[in-house]
Amino acid sequence: MPQFFMNKRLIILLVSIIILVALIGFSLKERDQLSWPEQFIKDTTGWVQSAVSRPTHYVAGFFENLQDLQNTYTENKELKKRLDELARLESEVQMLKKDNKELKEILGKKDSLSEFEPKQATVIGRNPDRWNELLTINKGTKDGIVSDMAVITANGLIGKVKSAQPFTSTVQLLSSMDPTNRISAEIQGKEESYFGLIEGYDKDKGLLMLKRIPAEAKVEKGQNVISSGKGGVFPKNLPIGKVVEVAPAEYGLTQTAYIKPGANFYDIEHVMVVKRSALKPELEDMMDDKGEEL
Template sequence: MPQFFLNKRLIFLLVSIIILVALIGFSLREREELTLPEQFLKDTTGWIQNVFSKPQGYVTEFFEDMRDLQNTYSENKELKSRLDELAKLEADVQQLTKENDELREILDKKESLRAYEPTQATVIGRNPDRWHEILIINKGKSNGLEPNMAVVSANGYLIGKVKSTQQFTSTIQLLSAMDPTNRISAEIQGEDEYFGTIEGYDVDRELLKLKRIPYDAKIEKDQNVVTSGLGGIFPEGLPIGKVVDIEPDEFGLNQTAFVKPGANFYNIRNVMVVKREMDKPDLSEMIDDEEEEL
């Protein structure tokens, strides 16, 4: 008897497994319509999900709205602070504009040694034998260029002067040219200003020689050297370079400063020729021993 019930249970279990597998296979196969139990189950599950999803959506939207409101408040507060700063900046700009206009009116009525008119030019020729002395540019008399006008590099440093002009081209003499008559009136900037003249070029050290500095002048390295504007031709304030060394002259009456040029004399492609706007003085009174000082 117990053996019979045991076999019966085993047969029931096998039949149940077969029915379950058949149901699974039946549910997985592609059908156009579901059975009534499947439809009932899906409808019931969908209705329950819909009941719970709506409150959940309302809660989620509520917290998202609260977060957006908080972000909007923070952004609004930041924008207000920026608007306050903008109003202050506008007031400052108006005040500075007014002051700038007033200063321009004053400056327009006062001549300055710094005032000049630039003319851009391109280097079109260099003689290999005189590479560090002469170059040719593509602007000339037709562009208003004249001899002795200052010439600066693309980065604004003085490189020389106009030596001669033709109708459409000009010859530029560099500061590194070995010409004893090529003198530039220069100033060493600092707490105390000292004046001298650029006379000559040390080829080995690639330094300009700033001579005729008073013997008691206290010059330090890295002081800026600019044109003084007192030579009558060049405008004031054109940068030349920096002092790297200072030595007394052979008689001990003056000093010579060695200046590292701010421009690269070897590689020059574009330049600016500057025309000083202030009237030129009578150079005949400034020539000493037929040597011109600019």
């Protein structure tokens, strides 16, 4: 009996192999239509693959989208940083261009003031409560700065040194309402010049007031106003501004001219402090009674 079952199993195995080989050969043949077992297996396999692949693709796509979102966030953050840096650089470029222009203008003005002794300085402080009155510069007595020196920009006179410390100085602007802040000025006419004093500042109009002009003086709009040098403090011919309006003063004995400053009192960065050259005595004052040079 055992030998019979062994032979039977061997026969079944051989028949199974033959059938399998036949099926393989049959499936490898080119056919227009698959058999129903093959169709059933293929459909079942496809359904299982579809059921497994959809969640897999969904999960993979979810994590891929998260990665893309993370990359986008990082790129956006980097771009914002670059935009901030670009804005800062543009601001610095504008500031450097402005400083460069002002310094070039001041250098040109320095050449034109060769008969004086100009010293370049930079504004380092300004009180918001006294914006139109005082400012602080970075030069002081160590640099030869003393009180009452004229202070100008490339566009004109802005004020005088009110006080000087070793390393800094306080400048009083022409727009200061201090009643003692007076500057002798000259209106350049076509045929003759007229003199007066800069006294006060009209904040509403943004104009300097040149007072004590003779009533008969023919002052016209657009005439240039310069320092007269007659005050004994400021050099002569420092530009101040232009006449924009003339009105009779109180009692009609004198006139007041409203002057548009050449310099912008609101925006001041670079200035020059101008020292008046020593007055040279006349030659005859240097001779004694015998005609000999002293």
